[in-house]
Every structure is written in C-alpha cells, then in structure tokens.
Amino acid sequence: MSTPHSADVLAALRDFVARLDGLDPAAPLVGELVVRLGDGTERLPLRLPVARALTEALRGYHDPRDRGSCAHCATGRLDDDFVCRDCGIVNGLFGRTVAAFVAAAPEDPEPAQPRGIAPAGRPDGTLGD
Numbered sequence: 001m002s003t004p005h006s007a008d009v010l011a012a013l014r015d016f017v018a019r020l021d022g023l024d025p026a027a028p029l030v031g032e033l034v035v036r037l038g039d040g041t042e043r044l045p046l047r048l049p050v051a052r053a054l055t056e057a058l059r060g061y062h063d064p065r066d067r068g069s070c071a072h073c074a075t076g077r078l079d080d081d082f083v084c085r086d087c088g089i090v091n092g093l094f095g096r097t098v099a100a101f102v103a104a105a106p107e108d109p110e111p112a113q114p115r116g117i118a119p120a121g122r123p124d125g126t127l128g129d
Contacts (some may be wrong), residue, residue: 006037006038006040007037007038007040009035009037010035010042011038013033013035013042013044014042014044015051016053016054017033017045017046017050019042020047020049020050020053021045021047021049021050023049024047024049027047027048027049028047028048029046029047030046030047030048031051032044032045032046033045033046033050057071064104065081067079067080068091070084070086070087070089070091071083071087071091071092072087072089072091073087073089078091080082082095082127083095083096124125
C-alpha cells in the first residue's frame with residue numbers, strides 16, 4: 001500500500017534526476033535506479049552527474065538530531081543537552097565549563113533555602129481554592 005510519504009520520496013527522486021539530467025542529457029549512463037516504496041516502483045536512468053550528486057548528498061547529510069559521540073566514554077551518543085546517554089557526562093565546551101564550575105564551588109554545609117513567593121496566609125500554604 002502506497003503512503004503519502006512514499007509518494008513524496010518517489011516524486012523527489014524523480015524530480016532530482018530530471019533536474020540534473022536536464023543540465024547534461026548526454027552524460028554517460030552508469031546504470032538504473034530502481035526504487036520500490038509501498039506499491040509504487042520507479043525506474044530512473046542513473047547518469048554519472050546524478051550518481052555523483054546522490055553520493056555527495058547522502059554522504060554529506062547530517063541529521064540535526066545527531067549531537068555526536070561522547071568524548072569521555074567514546075561509545076555513547078549525546079542528547080540535546082550534550083549529555084551522554086550512556087555515562088551521563090556533559091560533553092564539549094559547555095560540559096567542561098559546568099565541570100570546572102562544580103569543581104571550584106565550595107562545599108556549603110547548609111543547603112540553600114528555596115527562594116520564591118511566600119506561602120499564602122493559610123496554614124497549609126494554599127490560596128483556598
């Protein structure tokens with residue numbers, strides 16, 4: 001069964017090949033690109049400029065969700081806050097800055113009291129609603 005996504009992928013590939021083939025229609029044919037998604041199949045001529053462009057695009061793509069690997073354990077992947085999902089260490093310049101700040105902070109024998117809005121006039125601290 002074809003989905004809107006598979007139709008989009010096929011259309012994008014078809015348009016990409018047509019756009020590049022239009023620039024150099026006499027380029028050497030290196031093969032055929034056959035893409036099957038859902039119940040749709042597309043056979044596209046694969047000329048040398050298209051093959052090069054596809055290779056460059058696929059190798060150069062960087063997923064914006066990929067924050068890299070951990071510099072500490074080398075196997076874990078970083079989350080959006082650059083914290084390693086495996087070892088929990090904060091990485092990069094931000095991580096080094098936080099680590100230096102924590103290391104330089106003196107031990108406080110008395111924990112800080114929370115600051116904020118004073119409790120309401122009722123003994124249980126609610127507003128009565």
